[in-house]
Amino acid sequence: MRNLRILSEIMPWRPLFTGKLNLPTETFAALIAAILVIPQGITFAYLAGLPPEYGIYSSIFVTLFASLFGSSSMLGGPNTAVAVLIGVTVVPFSGRGSPLYIDYVILLSLMVGLIQLFIWLARGGKYFQYLSPAAITGITVGVGIILILSSLDGILGLSPSGTLFFFEKIYVMAGDWHTLINPYSFTIGITTVITGIVAKTRYPRYSILIAMAVGYIVGLVLMGIFTQVNTEIELLGHVPFQILPLSYPKMDLEYLLVGISMLPNALTIALIGLAQSMVIVKNLRSDTDQPVNADKEVFAQGIANTLAAFFSSFAGSGSFNRTAVNQSLGSKTPLAGILSAVMVFLLILFFAPLLSYVPMAVIAGTLMLVGIGMIKPQEIARLFSWTGELSVFFVTLFSIVFLGLQSGLIVAFILSVIMFVLSASKLEITIKHVNESVQIRVEGHLFYASIDQLSSLLKRHRHENVLLDLSVVSYMDLSATEAIAKDLQKRKPKETTFVIVLTSQKLLEHFEQRLEGMPVQFIQHLRTQ
């Protein structure tokens, strides 16, 4: 049975699985996704310290495999956090962009993919679903802010300030803006952003396309008048493109040593990538009626990253922003992802020379638009009704912006679990006195953190008849049973009675086993709903 399930998760997506297939919608969504992913892939390749063509290869092959083996309209491919982490991991071993660096990135991608496949085999996907909605909002807004801040470099035409923390960057800019900021890049970037914002109110579907086109034309005009040499407008440049960029991870003793040193970071990248994909999966499952299979998506991510190593690609994960666009365009199946990979391929094949004159400021402007789109005021406003959720949101947001995505996700995860434990350990207890006996009705989970409330109550009513109503308790652990048993031992069985009311057969068996021979009676009534 289990083998059969694993086999079904390995199977690639086939159109037969989904009854109705809206081909024009999927195709249009794929086209937009392809146009969006090209600049992102190139930017993320830059973040990862790789030449731009590797971003293109990743947008083709990682997207293709992630969708082919996936089960939903989630779009995989190059991802900000993963790209930044790849850069952080490999930079100590080699110079950015050098051939050796590329070998190490390919090795790292293979390691990430294999770790994710291992997590899939260990059925680890479910552990990623503990993130609370507030934490997810925090992560989304935090990533949005990071995108906006990182797009500032390109829009303002700043030179090497990538290593600066963002408030340092703003501080330096405030003091020296007239020498640091490139006015031409700024014009192009700000035109792109404003066009995007204006276009979004009228043509939300095409707003990013319109913004890119306008920014591109403004760039061409500026370069036509003032020349690229004098304006120093940063261009995308020629993207050398191979039709089948086969590669393989090199293996010898020295690569092995570097691989071992990269292992902790590979683990982090694998977990961060999966965490992001699982957040998207969770969103898709609650917002759409797609047949999303979390374990299948874990497998898809793992196999996509593993195969990435053989197609000159770097590891990726599910993408928040592209999936959001894809969903808003009405895509419902993995077909959009598969088609978008094909379209990236065709676009690059036929329009690569056009792309080489795209100013980086336009790409940065697009990223800023995506970042702005990720900050949704109404979603944040909704959180204001509850302090707990609000604090989770703000702590998550703060740690992502100031400590980085990596630590931010860990903080979000821990906070979500803490909030869950806190809320779960609160018992709702109602006490009623009915002719000489005390009725204690318990709601909530009975476990080590919550049992104290109940046991102190039982102690107080030790000399009375007690009817303990556990009919709505669904979970109970060993320490809770032991606490009740301890109380029973101290009772005088001849004077008082102790009755437990239960519904679940499991709990009844549990009690009968533990409290054998104790002065207790059970009433089981099955709830009819």
Added chain:
Amino acid sequence: MLHNQLTKPGLLFTPLILALCLLSFDSFSAGPPTIETLLERSYLDDYHSNVVFGYRIVTETETYGARYSGNHLRCTNCHLNAGRKPDAIPLNVAGMYPKWRSKNGRRNGIGLRIRECFVYSLDGIMPPEDSPEVLAVAAYISYISHGETIGEAPAGRGVPTLPDTGYDPNPANGKAIYDKNCTHCHGNNGQGIPGVPSLWGMDAYNKGAGMANTSKAAGFIWANMPLGQERSLTHQDAFDVAAYINMQIRPGDPRKSKLLKLFEAITGLAD
């Protein structure tokens, strides 16, 4: 045996120890390791891997520097022997920068100098100052400048300045000399063959390049051409050939032909 070693936690630091060994090895041997030994190593620190990347850009520009170059020339076509041959614009000039240059009327760092090569000689796009390509070539230049004195021109810097011959350059004579000596490699129409650069046409250096200056080109030709029989031409012959080559059609100066340059780029899409 190997397996036992690898399970030791201390081995996590092995790359660090290895790097320290390499560093100490480098400091004991005379001068920096040669580029050939660097190419063979599979473990390199940040600086040396940039040096190797820079060397690859210089020797195989059409592959490793393709992002910003616009033609099929290689750096090593003019900076002969990967910038290590005197009198052929050697690249061991890191100590000369930053300096003021009349070409753009400002103080130039080595980064700007490299970027201008991409724009003029490679007829491409000006890369940003912090692009990996520029950083790598800068690393390579400082690597081969090892041992030179800062602020002092290294021996054989640039190209020799030929003395005034008293005659104007004669392109007609230049054509005769070109047809006799140069067509084997550079072709009848200056188109070149794989490994030998085009001298004119739309795949050659543009009018803003240093080679477009006839006296510089003449100095280079006299000191280095024909390859293997350098200094066989007279000074006047070198001037004549240089004038003939620079008379031909080639891409415009990207600073002057503003809209034209853009038009060239867009019509270039067709082929």
